Structures are given as structure tokens and as C-alpha cells.
Amino acid sequence: MRSFETASPTSLHLVHSSPGVRMTFTRDEEVFAQEEPADLVYQVVSGAVRTTCLMADGRRHVGGFYFPGDFFGVEFADMHAFAAEALCDSVILVIKRSVADRDIDLQRQLWRAASRELSRSQGHLLLLSRKTALERVSSFLIDMAERQGGSDRLFLPMGRQDMADYLGLTIETVSRMMTRLCADGLIEMTDPRHLRLPRRAALMEACEQAA
């Protein structure tokens, strides 16, 4: 089900000395669980990951999405507040925190990851506090597009439910907003996960403010 390989020098540009183990995960497989000790940190090699948080009443919250090069599972507390699952078949580099803390370069990368994580979480806060459904979906698409490089083609590795749980909306509302954006010519959809953003500037207008 899950394959282990010992780390070896690879072409992955973000990790010089490969101070960890590569593991592969299949779609929807759990990388780590909520409430699990946070003694490891993770970096996406290929594929994509989401972090989720299950709440008492069954509602699910998606904390973020992670793409190749991104670190995740970097916490301050010694427990994971979120669980992490592979969005699709993915290769993840797993690194011991104790090892990471001895590698000065890696340590710097983790610090930057934590810093980015915090500012992302603050942006997310603003998004949730006072944005309309259309603004949320637009912001999301812009964010995804930026993180996938400048191309006007965009692939969404997550389903509508994941988007909804990330944006604090229902799946129906997300779907409706996507339809609306299509109708307004701001996006084109070949299928639900493959988009083209022909008018990025106009789409950013729809966000109304900084992400």
C-alpha cells in the first residue's frame, strides 16, 4: 500500500542533502493524523496534500493545500492540530524534526515555511471574515494560479467539497460561483478541474482586496 525508499541524492532542487525518507501515498491516504505527535515535518515532492480538521459536530475544515516544494506539518505545539491527506497519488519527503533542527539550511527553510504559513492563515482569516462567496472563490482561483506558476491554465487537484470546506461555503455555492464566473467570461472550464483564466486582471477585481 505504501512504499518506503531510503533517501538518495535526487534532482529535487529544494533539498540538497535529502535528510529524510521519501514515501508515496495514494489518493485520500492519511499522511499524519490530528492529535498525533508533531515530531516529523513533511515536504511535497510530487502530487498534492490537504490539511483538515474535523470538528465536534462533524463539520470539516480544510486548513490549506500544499504543492511540490511546499512544507507542511510544521507546528509550534508538539501535537498536530490538523490531519494531512494526499489529494492524489503523491510522493512526500518525511524529515525528523530533531534532524531538521541540526541542519542550518533546512532550519532556515522551515522558518520561512512557518512564517509563510502564518501570513497565509491571516489572509485566510480575512477571506472568511467579510468576503462574499464570489470573492472567496475568485481569491482561491487566483491563489491557486499563482502557486502553479504564471500559466493561464489551471488544474485543481481538489474536489468541490474540499474547496467548499476551505472557503467556508457549501459545495452548491462553490459550484454556483464557478458557473457564474464562467458565464461572466472570467474563467473557462473544460471539466470541473481544468480551468483557463483568460482575464486574470478582471478576476482579481472580483477578489475586491488582497488575498
Next chain:
Amino acid sequence: MRSFETASPTSLHLVHSSPGVRMTFTRDEEVFAQEEPADLVYQVVSGAVRTTCLMADGRRHVGGFYFPGDFFGVEFADMHAFAAEALCDSVILVIKRSVADRDIDLQRQLWRAASRELSRSQGHLLLLSRKTALERVSSFLIDMAERQGGSDRLFLPMGRQDMADYLGLTIETVSRMMTRLCADGLIEMTDPRHLRLPRRAALMEACEQAA
């Protein structure tokens, strides 16, 4: 307008060696501004502080409230993402980051502060993403009560607008929910800022899930 005093050994139990300067701020006075270099950290000695974030379209977001003993302005980036203002006349201990980083004990306190800040911000995220107005206001009151010690009396140093901007609601909705909680006997209000929480357990029910 603002008085400076050199730090001196005081009765404040949280700071042993007072490695900073005490400053007093009047109501609504700015402690630091958004986009200002974050080379100082702050601790509330007396009074209360809010952090705010002004958005492009004029909407305001309140990031958090800080009470005696709480640190604020602890950032990862080298700019403040939020501004900080005194809620009422307050005494603030101002500490140079460079000095703080040399004090092993203080450093530990700042780390814990950053950690708490992050988990608070995640709780805030959950609150904003899927909670009803009543749940938000209830959670807020419970949180405030816990941070002010176990008493069933609660003083709110912030106005309804601050509460609204913190909870992602309008001032009218906050007011209505307060009225509703009164009607349901979950809180008592002598005036808008002075509450009594006679049925804490019942109030926590209204939060529906972890803060």
C-alpha cells in the same frame, strides 16, 4: 501625551528583569502601525490592547485582544501585519527584539506566546468559517471570561464595533445576539460592558464546539 519611564523592578510577576521600557497609552492611541518594522515586542502591563488590520475597501478586521501579561506584536515577518491600539488607558512594556533574543527566559516566553497566537488564530479560523452569529458571540464571551479568570463577572473593555470586527459580524447582529442571550437567561447585562455569566455551562452549549 505619552509618558516614558525607565524600567524598574516592579511587582509584575511575569517580568523578572524588566528588560524594556514602560510606556503609557491613552484610549485608541496607536501602539504600533501596520507595515511598521517589527523590531519590538510588547507586553500588556495594565489595560487592554486590540490588533487591527485595515483593508483596501475600508473594512476593518480585529485580529485579537490582549490583556495584562499577554505579549503582542510578536511576528515572524519583519513587518507588522496588524496595527495595535490601546482599548483604554494602558501601560505597555516595550522590549527590543534584539534584546529579547539574548534573554533565554524571555525567549521561551515569546515562543510560547507565538505558539498560543497561532493556535488562537486557528480557533478563530474555525469560528469564522462555519459558526452562526449566536455561536460566535457565545464563544467570544466564554473566551473573554476564561482569560479574565474564573469569576462569573465579566468586563468587556472593547465596544460592540470591535466585537463585530473580531467576529466577522455587523454591530447590529452582535447587539441582537447579546439581547437574545439575555432573554434566554444565559447572561445578565448591567450595562453594555458589564456582564454576569450565571450559567457558564449553558453558555458553552451555545458554542456548539471547541473555541
Next chain:
DNA sequence: CGGCCTTTTGAGTGTGTTCAAATAGGGTGG
């Protein structure tokens, strides 16, 4: 082709917003 899952669409409802006005509280000057 048929079954299963995801996404989309539709109709009706409800919660929170908006706009507007009334009330309460606090400070100032007469």
C-alpha cells in the same frame, strides 16, 4: 449498458445584512 460518485441546477427558506430610527449613556457648558 448500468451503477456509482461528483457536480450542477432548481426552488424555497432562513440567517445575517442593510437602512433607518429610537433609546441610552457620558461629557460639557450654561
Next chain:
DNA sequence: CCACCCTATTTGAACACACTCAAAAGGCCG
């Protein structure tokens, strides 16, 4: 000390946006 003003809060009524429930359409795999 009281009248007045200014601000903060509360209340009311109508509306709008997103949700809920329900069903149809589209993909994918067997």
C-alpha cells in the same frame, strides 16, 4: 444641577445572500 449634544447601543422592517433539500446531469469504472 440640569439641559444639551454627541456617541454608542439597541430595536425594527425589508432585503439579499448563502444554505437546505431535492433532483437532474455528467463522468468514470465495472
